Amino acid sequence: MAAPLTLVLLLMIHRVYGQSGYDVSYSSTNICALKGSTVTMGCTFRHPYGSYVSKAFWTKFPVIGREYLDLFVDPEYRQRLQYLGDKQQNCAVRLSDLTYNDEHQYYFGFITNKDASWIGTPGVFLSVTDLQVESPERVKEGDSVSLTCKTSCELTDTPTFIWYRNSETLIKGSVQNEIIFRSFTRGHAGYYSCGVQGHKYISPAVYLDVTLQQGASRKRSVIAVTCGGLFIVILLFMIRMKRMNRRSAVNEYENVDLSANTYAGLDPQSRSPDLYNTLTTPSPAAHQTSSSEYENMSANGRSAVDLH
Secondary structure, rough: HHHHHHHHHHHHHHHHHHHHHHHHOOOOOOEEEEEEOOEEEEEEEEEOOOOOEEEEEEOOOOOOOOOOOOOHHHOOOOOOOOOOOOOOEEEEEEEEEOOOOOOOOOEEEEOOOOOOOOOOOOOOOEEEEOOEEOOOOOOOOOOEEEEEEEEOOOOOOOOOOOEEEOEEEEEEOOOOEEEEEEEOOOOOOOEEEEEEHHHHHHHHEEEEEEOOOHHHHHHHHHHHHHHHHHHHHHHHHHHHHHHHEEEEEEEEHHHHHHHHHHHHHHOHHOHHHHHHHHOOOHHHHHHHHHHHHHHHHHHHHHHHHHHH
């Protein structure tokens, strides 16, 4: 019984891992790609002369003695997986709209018309990453600040980075995954994010602002209090001056009114009619006395003239 069992195991290994003339080669056995992007896993294969490929497929988790999982009919992959190869030599495949669930080891396999099957090892391990902006927790004005666009694995395709501030493009076409501010100021504050040219995915934004030093903060507080106090003093002074001007105007008006009353007291027309008539109209008796005296003076006057 031992011999037949050994023969079965050898046949299974021979069936899965191939015979002479069978081979699969991968362009890269490790690929790191960005979430949401499209990746191409390139490979070539060969089979013995005189045979042809009846079925080509891509799978994951191959198990000896079990039926393979064809990803082209898998609901999770069939809309996103495209076979770029043929049944002769090329076995490249393209996977689009990558998610974290796509992070697996992938293998190419084929079956020939002679019922021989081959699974190419070691396969391709696909890593899926996102982008994260790494920044310092606290930034003081004047500090040298470095921002880094980080990934969990090194991207296979050489990326060209784009930096954004407040959703506006800040730097485009940089092969470096970091930007450096030699002297960070309040004018540099904002929301920073990064992306890779040719891809829609953009990292979550990180807010960066200046943290004031304790001395500077206290100094600004003193200045603010001083300015506020000065403003109050000026305001009170203006109110006081306005009130004084109003009082001066009222006093001036009262003096002018008093002067008008004084002159009215001295005006003869403002006196009572009886008093005015008393001062200007002589009595009849006085008039007659004056006339008699005049006549006597006239008679005496003539005598005097004769004596001279």
